[in-house]
Amino acid sequence: MPQPQTALPAATETLMFQEAAQTADVVERQFARNADTVARLAEDLRRDPPPFIATCARGSSDHAATYAKYVFETQLGFITASVSPSVGSVYEARQRMRGALYIVISQSGKSPDLLRNAEAARAAGARVVALVNAEDSPLAALADTVLPLHAGPERSVAATKSYLASLAAVLHLAAQWKNEAPLLDALPRLPDALRAAWQADWSPLSDGLVDAHNLFVLGRGLGLAAAQEAALKFKETCGLHAEAYSSAEVKHGPMALVGPGFPVLAFAQPDETGAGTVAAAEEFRTRGAQVWVAAAHGDLPLAAAPHPACAPLLTIQSFYRAINALALRRGHNPDVPPHLNKVTETV
Incomplete structure (x- = not known):
């Protein structure tokens, strides 16, 4: 059901729209300001x-971890493995982390479970980034x-520029660590893209x-994180039930x-994953499903x-503009989803 509203803002007046529109500038600024730190870290890791x-990570940040x-x-x-925060914060189970690179992704940096896990990882001998x-x-x-992340203040409950800034930081580190074209060459071209x-x-x-x-959102490989983020935003901003699946995994039951x-x-x-995703979508189209393929x-x-690894960022940037419009069409203000706060602190 639509949220109770007295009036909804115009599409270009929402915080979500205005903040998502800043993403290219955020990424450009982040690459410049983090250049020395990332270069030193990459050299150490090599x-x-x-x-x-x-x-x-949790929430949208965990989708960034999928991308990572x-x-x-x-x-x-x-x-690269995703560590469940509950293993450290609830079960208090010790992990063998000596020498590992432990990446914690968070917008606020306040959630108790992430802090406890980061502390435990350091105590176990991991390098925490x-x-x-x-x-x-x-x-x-x-x-x-x-x-x-250098995303600046983000007041809309729905994370946009901070999420894409997380992906950009992952990409920056990977490119510098690998230290090879064409991935390195793609970085300065990403903001304009x-x-x-x-x-x-x-x-x-x-x-x-x-x-x-309800709906399914499909992606695969590097694009799976985009599907996960889109499904969350459908629920969060539109009150629309959506589930994200790998275009391969969807065939194992959900396609029924x-x-x-x-x-x-x-x-x-x-x-290399694109053809399989298109094939799955076209199979659903032949069944009479209502299908949209982003390609x-x-x-x-x-x-x-500029590089296939950049594509998930571009996909979600286009999606954010569309989901902002959809939320308003459905009678929801995307900036203030019901029952949600900007900072979620879990134990």
Whole structure:
């Protein structure tokens, strides 16, 4: 049901719209300000490689951790695992972390469970790197290395620029660590690509989901994190139940739900996974499902990526503009979702 409202802002007047529109400038600023810190960290990691990488995060930041897994594994060959915060904060189980790179991603840097896990990782011999927007936060204070997101204040409950800044920080570290073209060459081109993505017309999606009750969002590989983030934003800002699946995993049971009229949004990553995602979407289309494919020549235009690893950022940048419009069309203010706060502190 729509939220009780006296009046809704215009689409361009929401905080979500205004903050998401800042993303290209945020990324450009972040790359410049973090250049020396990232270069030193990357040099250290090349000289003394970790046995593995672990990530720890919640919410949208955990979707950034999904992106980190695929970037580090495909570009660097380092096994990257997501650590459940509850293992350290609730179960208080000790982990064998000696020499590991432990990346904690958080906008506020305040959540008690992330802090406890970061402390435990340091005590276990891991190198803790914090990707955090609040440079004066408790998380930043305890990390061995801090990579500030430089997103600036974000007042909308729905994270946008801070989420994409997290992905950009992951990409920056991976590119410097690998220290090879074409990934390094893609970094300075990313801000302009984000500006192009913000101008993409995804109105067919906003028009088509006004009366929807649920949908699937598909992605794969580097693009899976984009599907996860989109599904969360559908729930958070639109009151629309959405589930994210790998375009391969959806065939293991969930596809039984897809039939005439069922909405499916597919993000076709421009790499080796893209053809499989498009094929899954087209199979659903033949069943009468309502399908949108985000791709260079798809139903929703995808801005040209300077490197395939940049594509998930461009996809979500276009999506944020569309979801902001959809929320308002459905009678929701995307800045103030019911029952949610900007900072969530879990134990």
